[in-house]
Structures are given as C-alpha cells and as structure tokens.
Amino acid sequence: MAPQIVSAASTKYDKHPESSSRELFSEAAVQAFEETSISPGDLDAVYVGNFMGDLIEDQGHMGALLADHVGAREAASIRIESACASGGATLRQAVQAIESGAADVVLAGGVEQMSVADIEHVTDALANAADDVYENEQGLTFPGIYALMARRYMHEFDATNEDLAAVSVKNHNNAVDNPLAQFQKELSVNDVLESKPIATPLVLHDACPVSDGASVVVLVSDEFAVDHDLDVSARILGTGQSSDAVALQDRAAITRTPAAERAADAAYADADITPEDVDVVEVHDCFTIAEILALEALGFYEQGEGTRGAVEGETAIDGQLPVNTSGGLLGKGHPVGVTGIGQVVELTKQLEGEHPNQVDSAEVALAHNVGGSGASTTVTILGGA
Amino acid sequence: MAPQIVSAASTKYDKHPESSSRELFSEAAVQAFEETSISPGDLDAVYVGNFMGDLIEDQGHMGALLADHVGAREAASIRIESACASGGATLRQAVQAIESGAADVVLAGGVEQMSVADIEHVTDALANAADDVYENEQGLTFPGIYALMARRYMHEFDATNEDLAAVSVKNHNNAVDNPLAQFQKELSVNDVLESKPIATPLVLHDACPVSDGASVVVLVSDEFAVDHDLDVSARILGTGQSSDAVALQDRAAITRTPAAERAADAAYADADITPEDVDVVEVHDCFTIAEILALEALGFYEQGEGTRGAVEGETAIDGQLPVNTSGGLLGKGHPVGVTGIGQVVELTKQLEGEHPNQVDSAEVALAHNVGGSGASTTVTILGGA
Missing domain, CATH: 3.40.47.10 (Thiolase/Chalcone synthase)
Structure with a gap:
C-alpha cells in the first residue's frame, strides 16, 4: 500500500x-x-x-x-x-x-x-521551537543559535563567509523563475556579504524571511x-524521522545534525535506495549553514565538504545534484509549519517534468525538513509515477 | 499487528x-x-x-x-x-x-x-479550541457554548437541572476513591444545584476544573x-475518529454530537463489536450535559434518554454500564491535552482488575474524547490481555 x-x-x-x-x-x-x-x-x-x-x-x-x-x-x-x-x-x-x-x-x-x-511577536513565537528554559530565557533565539553552529563549522573546516553566501546566491537565483517564491531578485555574493549583520557571522541574506x-x-x-x-x-518511496536534544548545549557536537543522519538512513532503507540514486533535493535552508549541514547529513558530502556544493556549482540546477531548485527557504520563503509539505509540492512537479527549474530525468527526489536547530528532522523520498 | x-x-x-x-x-x-x-x-x-x-x-x-x-x-x-x-x-x-x-x-x-x-489567561487559551472569528470574537467561550447545548436539550427532552446534577454527583463520588483524582469530596444533588451559576443553566459543579x-x-x-x-x-481492539464544524452555529443540531456517532461507528466496526459488548466506559464529561450527549452518541441510549444513566443508577459503578468510574473530567480533572490518554490509563486498570472502583468482569472498555464542543472526537475500544 x-x-x-x-x-x-x-x-x-x-x-x-x-x-x-x-x-x-x-x-x-x-x-x-x-x-x-x-x-x-x-x-x-x-x-x-x-x-x-x-x-x-x-x-x-x-x-x-x-x-x-x-x-x-x-x-x-x-x-x-x-x-x-x-x-x-x-x-x-x-x-x-x-x-x-x-x-x-x-x-x-x-x-x-x-x-x-x-516582528518581535513573530521572533518570540519562533522561539517556542527552542528550549524555553535553557535557550530562550538566556536570550538565545534562532539567528543566534545558527550563528553558533556556523561559527564553529567555519572554525573546524576553514569555511568562509563566501562559502555561506554561495548557498544564498544559488537559492535566491533559483527563486527568480519560481512564481510561487517570495523573492524574485538575483543576488551576487557581494550583495549577500554586504547585507546587514543579524548574528555574526550570519548576515541578512544568510537567513530566510x-x-x-x-x-x-x-x-x-x-x-x-x-x-x-x-x-x-x-509515489512515496520511503520516509524517516528522528529527534535530538532541543537545546544546542545538550548536543555532542554542533557541526553535525545526527537526527538528520538517522532520518535519512531510515528513509533510504525504507525506499531501498542509496544517496547516489537521488536526482533532485529540497533541504531545509532556514540559514545558509543549514543547507551545508544537511548535504553532509544526507550522505551527499563528507563532513566539512558540504560547502563545495554551491561554491563549485554541483548543487546548481544543471549540477550533478540539484538542491533547492524551488529557491529553498532562503528564496522561496518559509511559512514555518508549511515548508515540509511545500518541498513535496515542488518535488512532485520535478517528478512530473513540470517544474519551472526542471531538472533533466528526475526520477527520485528527496525532501529534508528540520524543526528547531535540528531536534526534529523528517526525510521523505519520492519517486515518479 | x-x-x-x-x-x-x-x-x-x-x-x-x-x-x-x-x-x-x-x-x-x-x-x-x-x-x-x-x-x-x-x-x-x-x-x-x-x-x-x-x-x-x-x-x-x-x-x-x-x-x-x-x-x-x-x-x-x-x-x-x-x-x-x-x-x-x-x-x-x-x-x-x-x-x-x-x-x-x-x-x-x-x-x-x-x-x-x-484564570483569564486559561479561559483565553481554551477559547483557541473554538472558532476565533465566529465564536470567541463574539464573546462566546466554552461554558456559554455548553450552556446553549444544555438549554436546548432541556427544552427538547424535558430534562431538568436535577438530571444534569445527577451526572456531577455520580462522577464526583466516583472520584473520592481514586487517588489520582483532583477532587475527593462527596457531593449531593443539592450541593450541585446550590453551587454558583457559571452560564445558565450550568452551575459550577456542572463543569470540570x-x-x-x-x-x-x-x-x-x-x-x-x-x-x-x-x-x-x-489490547487496542479498535479506534475511530471524526470531525464536525468547529462553530456551534454551523451544526445542523446542537443536541446531538454526530462526530461522536461516526467515531463510535468506526471504532465498533474496527473492533467488530456492538455497544452491548462494552463493559466499562470513560466519556468526555467536560460539562454534565456532555456525558448525556456522549451516552446517546455512543449508542447506549436513545436520544433524549441519556439522563436516565445517572438518575437511575444505570451508569454507577455497580450499574449495568459503569461510566466514568475514574471520576471523569468532573471529578478526576481535565488537563486538556492529556484526558484522552488518561481515560485509557484508567480503563487499562479496569481491564487488569486493579482499579480502585473496579467493575466486575470488565473485558471490553471504551474511551470517548472530545475537542471543542464536538468538532473533534475519538473513540478507542480496549480489550483485556
């Protein structure tokens, strides 16, 4: 069934x-x-x-x-x-x-x-996804949480602000041709780097709207x-879901997202495929660093190498593994409780051959959706009819 | 499985x-x-x-x-x-x-x-279960909603305040021996009738805490x-769930709860039993009128006759169909998102023969849980190990 x-x-x-x-x-x-x-x-x-x-x-x-x-x-x-x-x-x-x-x-x-x-009320509401006792009450909201993850990743793997910006540029530029996307304006790496800081090292265009x-x-x-x-x-070929500690402080490491690794493993097993079988992907890029961590957790890149996807064009629409052809959360937008369904809507169009940023011969698609800073993750694998 | x-x-x-x-x-x-x-x-x-x-x-x-x-x-x-x-x-x-x-x-x-x-904040929060546009903004909160249902039921079926009070008396008195219950004090019909009005015809002891x-x-x-x-x-023998319009004004009638009727039909079919097979029941008595409507929707009484359960002692612990031996929401309490699980905890004890208000030879048990004024209803049927 x-x-x-x-x-x-x-x-x-x-x-x-x-x-x-x-x-x-x-x-x-x-x-x-x-x-x-x-x-x-x-x-x-x-x-x-x-x-x-x-x-x-x-x-x-x-x-x-x-x-x-x-x-x-x-x-x-x-x-x-x-x-x-x-x-x-x-x-x-x-x-x-x-x-x-x-x-x-x-x-x-x-x-x-x-x-x-x-916007203050929305920021407060979003903070309900974090640990109220150990994060919110200490003044830590999501831009700060993801900034900590980005900073540590940059330190461990010699990643740069330009590496992060490449994700934003790719996704914003993908959004230009998607009529459902919130933003339809091309960005350059410089546009991203020169946008205003929101939580160093993250700037405005590192974040979804x-x-x-x-x-x-x-x-x-x-x-x-x-x-x-x-x-x-x-068709739904397989699904997986796993969790992690809600508070960042309770994680063994903050440059990996183990819940995504487990959800992906479960979904690949359920669908009986490997990462190599996937043709097109939507990942949860609430911040640029999140796309990089996702690509590694999903088994597409080794740890520390996820930056290569956008920088080298490997995750572009015509790359070897197109990621966020919709524009992603960064370019398409992020109505928070909707995004996981929206990813599947976009991927269904890819599998039907009717996406505005159509990928050649897309037969297997994967969606990766995250709650909080990684405490809830679902992976859904779709196949063509 | x-x-x-x-x-x-x-x-x-x-x-x-x-x-x-x-x-x-x-x-x-x-x-x-x-x-x-x-x-x-x-x-x-x-x-x-x-x-x-x-x-x-x-x-x-x-x-x-x-x-x-x-x-x-x-x-x-x-x-x-x-x-x-x-x-x-x-x-x-x-x-x-x-x-x-x-x-x-x-x-x-x-x-x-x-x-x-x-309490004002809690009342506001509870009102989120009603239709914000057509109910809350008009000043209608749950005591008022259930008062409308009770008033109409009393009019159509010649039911009395004493009939409602009998439900409260039964459930409060059942709660006395349940160490998990919030209230452990016997009530008489007069105690109920003399408690303060909250939304006429309902008084304080017609409502859960x-x-x-x-x-x-x-x-x-x-x-x-x-x-x-x-x-x-x-064992879980069967489950059913159905919905209805959230706003009372959108219902065809307010003295029936059709979502409960549908959920019950589905659960009976799933379990392959009839109402006659049920030995012990927990229903969602957020207000006294709700227990009466539940008994009718679940097929235990014809419409207009549900009052007989408590008044005639038929739903007492030693009656033909013991209902809310836990004390129900009225006597045991109603932590709102918990109640449907709590009912199953109580019924599991009945099926194990270990309930403080043990029913003789309980082999099949039924739980009925309601959201809002009837817009969401689940029915769960349990059997002994």
Whole structure:
C-alpha cells in the first residue's frame, strides 16, 4: 500500500496580511482539487501542519477547522506540530494513516500566517521551537543559535563567509523563475556579504524571511488509485524521522545534525535506495549553514565538504545534484509549519517534468525538513509515477 | 499487528503550579517504565498530546523536548493538537504508527500545565479550541457554548437541572476513591444545584476544573510483545475518529454530537463489536450535559434518554454500564491535552482488575474524547490481555 500523490498545490509564499490561515489553506486546497477527480468529500482524513496559529491568530484546533473549510467536515482531522518540521511530520503521519489501512484518501497540508503580527511577536513565537528554559530565557533565539553552529563549522573546516553566501546566491537565483517564491531578485555574493549583520557571522541574506502561505498534497492508497483509475503524480518511496536534544548545549557536537543522519538512513532503507540514486533535493535552508549541514547529513558530502556544493556549482540546477531548485527557504520563503509539505509540492512537479527549474530525468527526489536547530528532522523520498 | 498496551501511568491530576510540563510528563513516564521490562531507549516513536504549552509556558516543539526528557532522544517525536481531544488523537496516531509497520514500540502521552497562568489567561487559551472569528470574537467561550447545548436539550427532552446534577454527583463520588483524582469530596444533588451559576443553566459543579497533569501509555506491536515475552496489560481492539464544524452555529443540531456517532461507528466496526459488548466506559464529561450527549452518541441510549444513566443508577459503578468510574473530567480533572490518554490509563486498570472502583468482569472498555464542543472526537475500544 505505497501511498500515491494525486495532486499537490501551494499558494505563493509571501506576506499575505490580508489572508487568514483558513483562507490560505482553502486557496491551496481548491487548487489541488481542481487537478484531480477526487473531491473533498472523499477524504478519510485531513492532517494540518501548523506551528503558530495559537500565538498569532488565537486559533488552535486547526485540524477540524480546516477540514471543514476544505469541504471534509466529517474526516478524521488532526493538527501536527513539530516546530518548523511540522510539514514533514504531517506528511509522514498521513503516509502512516494510509499504510496502516485506517485511510484510503488523505489530505496532508500546512498553513502559516506570520505577517499579521509584528516582528518581535513573530521572533518570540519562533522561539517556542527552542528550549524555553535553557535557550530562550538566556536570550538565545534562532539567528543566534545558527550563528553558533556556523561559527564553529567555519572554525573546524576553514569555511568562509563566501562559502555561506554561495548557498544564498544559488537559492535566491533559483527563486527568480519560481512564481510561487517570495523573492524574485538575483543576488551576487557581494550583495549577500554586504547585507546587514543579524548574528555574526550570519548576515541578512544568510537567513530566510518571514512568510505566509499554505501547501497541500492529496494522497491515496495504491489500491484506491487503481480502483478509481486516478492519474498519479508521484509515489512515496520511503520516509524517516528522528529527534535530538532541543537545546544546542545538550548536543555532542554542533557541526553535525545526527537526527538528520538517522532520518535519512531510515528513509533510504525504507525506499531501498542509496544517496547516489537521488536526482533532485529540497533541504531545509532556514540559514545558509543549514543547507551545508544537511548535504553532509544526507550522505551527499563528507563532513566539512558540504560547502563545495554551491561554491563549485554541483548543487546548481544543471549540477550533478540539484538542491533547492524551488529557491529553498532562503528564496522561496518559509511559512514555518508549511515548508515540509511545500518541498513535496515542488518535488512532485520535478517528478512530473513540470517544474519551472526542471531538472533533466528526475526520477527520485528527496525532501529534508528540520524543526528547531535540528531536534526534529523528517526525510521523505519520492519517486515518479 | 494489533497494538498492545504494556504499561500505563498518570500523575495525580491537580493544580501543580510548582511543576513544568517536562517534569509532569517525566513523572508519568518514569512510573510507566517501572512497570515494564521495556526501557525508554527501545522507543521508536514518542507522541505527545498537548494543547496549550505555547500559550502557557512559551514552549512548543514538545514532541522532541519530551522524548528527550523521558530518555528517547533519537525516537521519531511529534506533538498532536486536536484541542481537548489531543490525547485521543495522539493515541490513535500511535496505534497507526504500529499498524503501518513504522514502529514497534511507541510511547503515547499527554501533558498539560494550566495552573501557572491566571484564570483569564486559561479561559483565553481554551477559547483557541473554538472558532476565533465566529465564536470567541463574539464573546462566546466554552461554558456559554455548553450552556446553549444544555438549554436546548432541556427544552427538547424535558430534562431538568436535577438530571444534569445527577451526572456531577455520580462522577464526583466516583472520584473520592481514586487517588489520582483532583477532587475527593462527596457531593449531593443539592450541593450541585446550590453551587454558583457559571452560564445558565450550568452551575459550577456542572463543569470540570482547571487541572495539571500527565498520562502515558507504552504500546508495542503484537510481534514485539511475543518476541520479548512481555506482560500485556490491555489490547487496542479498535479506534475511530471524526470531525464536525468547529462553530456551534454551523451544526445542523446542537443536541446531538454526530462526530461522536461516526467515531463510535468506526471504532465498533474496527473492533467488530456492538455497544452491548462494552463493559466499562470513560466519556468526555467536560460539562454534565456532555456525558448525556456522549451516552446517546455512543449508542447506549436513545436520544433524549441519556439522563436516565445517572438518575437511575444505570451508569454507577455497580450499574449495568459503569461510566466514568475514574471520576471523569468532573471529578478526576481535565488537563486538556492529556484526558484522552488518561481515560485509557484508567480503563487499562479496569481491564487488569486493579482499579480502585473496579467493575466486575470488565473485558471490553471504551474511551470517548472530545475537542471543542464536538468538532473533534475519538473513540478507542480496549480489550483485556
């Protein structure tokens, strides 16, 4: 019963202060249902990834609320929160619902409305993904956390600010041709290096923006797809998920992300493939350093060599392993609870041969989604229909 | 691969302003692991039901945080939020993780810390389970919502304040002998009727209290239990879940809870039993009227006749269908994201023959957990080992 993706859609990621979460989610869902013969009433379950609805919109209970808004009032409905890995975790629960036999037709979506709040409030809300006792109360928020990781990585492996900037340049430039991306402006290495410092060694263009948006995928069981003669867009070949200490101080090392290593190992085993089989990748580049750490954790580069991907053009759209052809979190944007689903929407387009930054002969795709500074990580491996 | 419960434990539900969520959760988990040969390092996944950690403790990302605190830092970890049905939804996802083959050993727990905030803040947080646009912003919070349901039920079916009070009396008196219960004081019908009005026709003793606490169950696959020669406490025979409109105004009727009817039908079908097979029940009596509606939705009484359960003693510990032998939410307390797990802890004790209010020959047990005013409902059916 390998789950099949029959439809996938996203709103544009951007600041949408005029739209509530229920409006954004409905917009993505309506678009998804236009592309399949399944209707919302067919849904057995609706899974919603959302991180900060309680804090920004005074709205919890998003599972039932959004199931109703997409026309599936009677479906089993659940909100999943694993910080910025909420989307990836949501998809994995939807996959398990199908694989367990509990559901045949499932919507897995994410939504986040961040821009209606002022930036201090958003920073406070994001900090709920860190350890409140040992990090937040000491004044350490995410730019600072990732700056510590970047600084240590630069020290251990002789990496430079230019190495980090190369990731930002690649991803921003990929975003230019993606109509769903928040930023559509080319950047040079100098543009990045000259942007204002946010937490040394990180500068503004090392960081993803505040974004609103929604993404959904509709999944069905293999049997349901056959019985209803559905057009399949992509297949879920395997998933993996692992955790780590939430507080950076509790990790054995801060230049590796072991939860990602374990999630990747589990997903490769589940899909019965190796890293060499992967054709196109979306990783969680909330900061430039995060993409470099991801490439190493996923087995694409040895430790200390992940910088080579962007610097040498190996992770460019026409490189040997295209990474973040969507623009990534840096260029496409990062509505936090949505991102893991949005990555799968982008990769589904790659596997269908319909991506604006299409990679040649993409047959196997991988998404890597992180919560906090690495405490929650999901890896999803997709194959073409 | 029917999941088996090998251990189940709860903290006392009470006001624990000195304890954080991480401390409460760890207390319940430590106790659970004392009762089984499984150790935390064996866990493949940790599911955490929590409703308001973001709002009360500035702490999200509870899945990874609490997995680490119970000694399972590397497990897949997820927080589930379906308002006050978070616990039931958490258990159902844990069951699906096992039934899908993704996990063999899973901890499903819930935690809530409510008493460190002042009551206005808690009321605001609880209101996140309702529709912010169509209910909260109009000044309608949960006592008012359930008062509307009670008033209409009393009108349609000639029910009285005494009928509601009988539920409160039964459940409070059941709580007296439960050391885990928040209240341990007998009440008479007059005590209830003379308590202060909170939202007419409901009075104080028609409502559950604000509670802190944690509950956990450890689940394993059938194969794992056999391979490791584990003592099994109970079996999951079936689960069901359904949803409804979040806002009361969007329901076809407010004296029925159709999501509970659908969840029950699904769970009975999954377990291959009928309501007549059930020996002992825990229902979501956040207000007295909710127990009456639950008994009807679950198929134990015809509509309009659910009042008979408490009034005639049919749902007493020695009645034909004992309901809320724990004391229920009214007597035991209601740490909101925990309750669905806590019900399963109580029923596991009944099936083991070790409950302080033991029911004779309890072989099949049912738990009913509700989010909001009925928009999320889970039903779990358990059998003895």
